[in-house]
Amino acid sequence: MSALRGGPHRLAAGGLIERESRISFRFDRGHFAGHPGDTLASALLANGVRLVGRSFKYHRPRGVLSAGAEEPNALVELRAGDRREPNTRATVVEIFEGLEARSQNRFPSLRFDLGAINGLLGPFIPAGFYYKTFMWPAAFWERLYEPLIRRAAGLGRAAPDADPDAYERCFLFCDVLVIGAGPAGLMAALAAGRAGARVVLADEDFRLGGRLLAERAEIGGRSGPAWAEEVAGELASLANVRLLPRTTVFGVYDGGTYAAVERVADHLPVPPPFTPRQRLWRIVAKRTVLAAGAIERGVVFPGNDRPGVMLAGAVRAYLNRFAVAPGARAVVFSANDDAARTAADLAACGVAVAAVVDARPEPPPAVAAAAAAAGAPLLAGAVLTRAHGGARLTGASVRRADGGSDFLGCDLIAVSGGWSPTIHLTSHLGARPHWDEARLAFLAGEPPPGMAVVGAAAGRMETDACLAQGAAAGLAAAAAAGFAGVLPELPDAPHESAGRAPLWRVKAPGKAFVDFQNDVTEKDLALANREGYGAAEHAKRYTTLGMATDQGKTGNLNGRAILAELRGEPLAALAPTTFRPPYTPVSFGALAGRARGPAYRPLRLTPSHAWATEWKAVFVESGPWLRAAYFPEAGEHDWQASVTREVHGVRRAVGLCDVSTLGKIDVQGADAASFLERVCLNRCSRQPLGRVRYLLMLREDGFVLDDGTATRLGPEHFLLTASTAHVAHVVSHLEWCREALWPELDVAITDVTEDWAQFAVAGPRAREVMARAVDPGFDLSNDAFPAQAAAEVRAFGGIPARLFRISFSGELGYEIAVPAGFGDAAVRALMILGAAQGIVPYGLEAMGTMRIEKGFPAGPEINGQTTARDLGFAKMMPKEGAYLGRAMAARPALVDPERPALVGLRPRDRSRRLAAGAHFLVPGAGASLANDLGFVSSATFSPTLGHAIGLGFLQGGLAHVGKTMRAADPLRGSEIEVEICPPCFVDPAGERAHG
Amino acid sequence: MRIDCPHCGPRDRREFSYRGAVLPLPEPGAADEAWFAHVYLRDNPAGPIEEYWQHEGGCRAWLVATRDTISHRIHAVRAAAAR
Numbered sequence A: 001m002s003a004l005r006g007g008p009h010r011l012a013a014g015g016l017i018e019r020e021s022r023i024s025f026r027f028d029r030g031h032f033a034g035h036p037g038d039t040l041a042s043a044l045l046a047n048g049v050r051l052v053g054r055s056f057k058y059h060r061p062r063g064v065l066s067a068g069a070e071e072p073n074a075l076v077e078l079r080a081g082d083r084r085e086p087n088t089r090a091t092v093v094e095i096f097e098g099l100e101a102r103s104q105n106r107f108p109s110l111r112f113d114l115g116a117i118n119g120l121l122g123p124f125i126p127a128g129f130y131y132k133t134f135m136w137p138a139a140f141w142e143r144l145y146e147p148l149i150r151r152a153a154g155l156g157r158a159a160p161d162a163d164p165d166a167y168e169r170c171f172l173f174c175d176v177l178v179i180g181a182g183p184a185g186l187m188a189a190l191a192a193g194r195a196g197a198r199v200v201l202a203d204e205d206f207r208l209g210g211r212l213l214a215e216r217a218e219i220g221g222r223s224g225p226a227w228a229e230e231v232a233g234e235l236a237s238l239a240n241v242r243l244l245p246r247t248t249v250f251g252v253y254d255g256g257t258y259a260a261v262e263r264v265a266d267h268l269p270v271p272p273p274f275t276p277r278q279r280l281w282r283i284v285a286k287r288t289v290l291a292a293g294a295i296e297r298g299v300v301f302p303g304n305d306r307p308g309v310m311l312a313g314a315v316r317a318y319l320n321r322f323a324v325a326p327g328a329r330a331v332v333f334s335a336n337d338d339a340a341r342t343a344a345d346l347a348a349c350g351v352a353v354a355a356v357v358d359a360r361p362e363p364p365p366a367v368a369a370a371a372a373a374a375g376a377p378l379l380a381g382a383v384l385t386r387a388h389g390g391a392r393l394t395g396a397s398v399r400r401a402d403g404g405s406d407f408l409g410c411d412l413i414a415v416s417g418g419w420s421p422t423i424h425l426t427s428h429l430g431a432r433p434h435w436d437e438a439r440l441a442f443l444a445g446e447p448p449p450g451m452a453v454v455g456a457a458a459g460r461m462e463t464d465a466c467l468a469q470g471a472a473a474g475l476a477a478a479a480a481a482g483f484a485g486v487l488p489e490l491p492d493a494p495h496e497s498a499g500r501a502p503l504w505r506v507k508a509p510g511k512a513f514v515d516f517q518n519d520v521t522e523k524d525l526a527l528a529n530r531e532g533y534g535a536a537e538h539a540k541r542y543t544t545l546g547m548a549t550d551q552g553k554t555g556n557l558n559g560r561a562i563l564a565e566l567r568g569e570p571l572a573a574l575a576p577t578t579f580r581p582p583y584t585p586v587s588f589g590a591l592a593g594r595a596r597g598p599a600y601r602p603l604r605l606t607p608s609h610a611w612a613t614e615w616k617a618v619f620v621e622s623g624p625w626l627r628a629a630y631f632p633e634a635g636e637h638d639w640q641a642s643v644t645r646e647v648h649g650v651r652r653a654v655g656l657c658d659v660s661t662l663g664k665i666d667v668q669g670a671d672a673a674s675f676l677e678r679v680c681l682n683r684c685s686r687q688p689l690g691r692v693r694y695l696l697m698l699r700e701d702g703f704v705l706d707d708g709t710a711t712r713l714g715p716e717h718f719l720l721t722a723s724t725a726h727v728a729h730v731v732s733h734l735e736w737c738r739e740a741l742w743p744e745l746d747v748a749i750t751d752v753t754e755d756w757a758q759f760a761v762a763g764p765r766a767r768e769v770m771a772r773a774v775d776p777g778f779d780l781s782n783d784a785f786p787a788q789a790a791a792e793v794r795a796f797g798g799i800p801a802r803l804f805r806i807s808f809s810g811e812l813g814y815e816i817a818v819p820a821g822f823g824d825a826a827v828r829a830l831m832i833l834g835a836a837q838g839i840v841p842y843g844l845e846a847m848g849t850m851r852i853e854k855g856f857p858a859g860p861e862i863n864g865q866t867t868a869r870d871l872g873f874a875k876m877m878p879k880e881g882a883y884l885g886r887a888m889a890a891r892p893a894l895v896d897p898e899r900p901a902l903v904g905l906r907p908r909d910r911s912r913r914l915a916a917g918a919h920f921l922v923p924g925a926g927a928s929l930a931n932d933l934g935f936v937s938s939a940t941f942s943p944t945l946g947h948a949i950g951l952g953f954l955q956g957g958l959a960h961v962g963k964t965m966r967a968a969d970p971l972r973g974s975e976i977e978v979e980i981c982p983p984c985f986v987d988p989a990g991e992r993a994h995g
Numbered sequence B: 001m002r003i004d005c006p007h008c009g010p011r012d013r014r015e016f017s018y019r020g021a022v023l024p025l026p027e028p029g030a031a032d033e034a035w036f037a038h039v040y041l042r043d044n045p046a047g048p049i050e051e052y053w054q055h056e057g058g059c060r061a062w063l064v065a066t067r068d069t070i071s072h073r074i075h076a077v078r079a080a081a082a083r
């Protein structure tokens, strides 16, 4: 039952874990226990689980390499069901009660994996394999290559259904953003916070302290973690400081904008009520202190990917922070002074040290002393040539300085190739890092405006230097943001020796890995170089080095150094890596936030929505609006039956339709008429008061922008309508014309779309209904209020209203507008007032059908590629005047008589249906692009005529009236003969609307 | 990216919509070539360029922002109506 005590490899004392509480969790089929403070990786190691996954390409056994976000190996599927998340790094997952994790890339089981046979086939799957093998033909990709690769790769599985959890996106503003809460970051936040600046301190870990949590260094006479906790406590007590643990700043953008993801509830089994799983922060900071630390590299040597080969810094983290012994007998392998700490910490925790292997011929005395204290031989000038073992490490071969070899029995290799400063964020805006030969590292180039880089991120590996740099940078950042302060007193801290020598790889036979996650070996790099892909950026794409989800955090520099050596170039000539956001993977959920499903955008409801719902309307999305499509009645089993009844209702009696979604734009001012004459085809200055005119607006390139109506309500007052889909753009366009082109004009433009509810009342009996709706005293007779008349009236007992005699159905029609708040009452009143006339509610479908019957262009015709001439409005274009689009509309190709123009069409065989999208061909011509004469833009069944009708654009337009064409629809496999006719099918003389 | 609206102060770019380069409208009666150039030809400079942005999610004013296409820095912003 030792597993339930938090693991047999748990040290008896120490660590930042709560030993008194226990958390049980599952990994594959095993049941284990850990403690609060554990990561999944530390808890697995405590339980002796060394094998945690299989690699991507060769399915090699892999174990935990690191103790942080850089982990390339220990990727697991976390949680189950719809919360399942693939490629989760076990090294950063906090364990919680009931956690379920599964290993990836294995079949049928982690220990016995059939895919590992790839390892034997390795020579046949070299680098560039995907390039060479799967280049051609393109069609094979979709059907063959990709499914094959995906199944073999098996990089975890996405959840089957929608993520049940909520995500949030928020803004945050501060004076000083501090990224990273290690010694440098904590001091920076303290200095800026004490100065009174608004400080945000973000750290990806769940506990603040950074490297201090993993080392035994004493700060100010206390343990590192105790000091960090004390500083964090003071920061938490400051009202102007906000601590964001579990938060990764992953991107830098212009204007001091940073993107961060806060894992609010990832450490809980299920987010509590009203709590998002993650929060995406957009942080706007006046100044930023980057104290993101450094990431340790491994060394490329044969077998370096075996479970049990672990970064030395991670070994110290598991020993000191998590009180876990990652092995029983260790070999320390490095070429830097950290080896002393590693050996000492291992010995202090009771782990036997088999040897300290230092590639340097003369390691400093500190390393020798640490080795001696640990009871281990120091092998100076020696290197490991192979790690032995399969799923479990059994030992290492060492090549001594004298050239001889030894075998060292061990189950742990603590390896360190040195540290790479975490400078990713410094180059997100394009700055190129530069090579620092003394530190053997890329350091930040010119950082983004307002950012200072400190501590290990700036190449300073000594704790006292980190503290001092952080404090100074925090103070300077606060001062730059307008807050004067004093430098906090610096606590006593060690000045670790940071001597180092280059150690990228060991030349020895065997498979040596550079990029663990993408299974890129040293040989792959050599092959890339031989085949002419040796430049860093080429090799990256050829071998996929650094292109996995870890972005090569632990392997990139080794890869580049190997390439430099292969090419005989100095390290100083190394082209720096281009880092791009995100620093670590970010879930789509966090990026989407609440904007998903129905909440993707706000839904707009018409004023008559509640009424339409009571009438059992079927709704349809129309732009952002939800509009009634039709109102089915009992016994109507398909929409066509309802639409047919509604159309008959309108054409034979009277119908009622909510048209409030139509854009309404109020244009007022002394220059209103002359302004409009510059932006549309209408001669507005000549338009009589109280009259409505059809309106066409052109773009600067001469094509139609939108159509609608213009009503002159007063000498200096026009009301425009615009189509539902275009109104926002039309308003912006008019505002641009007014402000950018003609600011001298006295005109004001206001979008009043939402201020008015508007209803169409149309049909031969419409006047009878309107006579009862409009307050007594207003003359609705044809002489007093003819077609295209408009007036401001009172209706429904004193409510201010606007009345228009316009018709989109071709019938005698009115539209009445009332203030939006009266909309619901107005529609109900109209239904009552029209009961005697048999008023029927009709929806978008019937409206669309009737407009096609009348040949009125709408969205399918005004599609951004048609001119006023194409639409049959050539006569509307004034010969005079400098309206927008005039010159470009006169281009020869746009006035060519052979250009496709609007026509009507009906099937020769009246029983056939038409489909929009079909193309016109002359009878006998093949269905090819060369013979294409135009297309059907709108088609419907006309209840009035009893057969299908359509509108379309045909080369030569109305010259073809009476001729027969073929409408070919290869997409749907139909082809029918159609007769070309004028685009108006019902009452072409317009007598009904004028009666 | 943030744009310093003369009416509202510095705001996130998501509140703004973009139109394009600031170009003088050809004179009434200008030759077709002038209109063609106006509508279709752009300089695409590497460096500062004046562009129209509308503070659509704010005061709705059309603005002229001088933006550096290399550094993305916005050097100046004024209301389009204030020439």
Ligand SMILES: [Zn+2]
Residues within 6 Å of the ligand: B005, B006, B007, B008, B009, B055, B058, B059, B060, B061
């Ligand atoms: Zn504004």
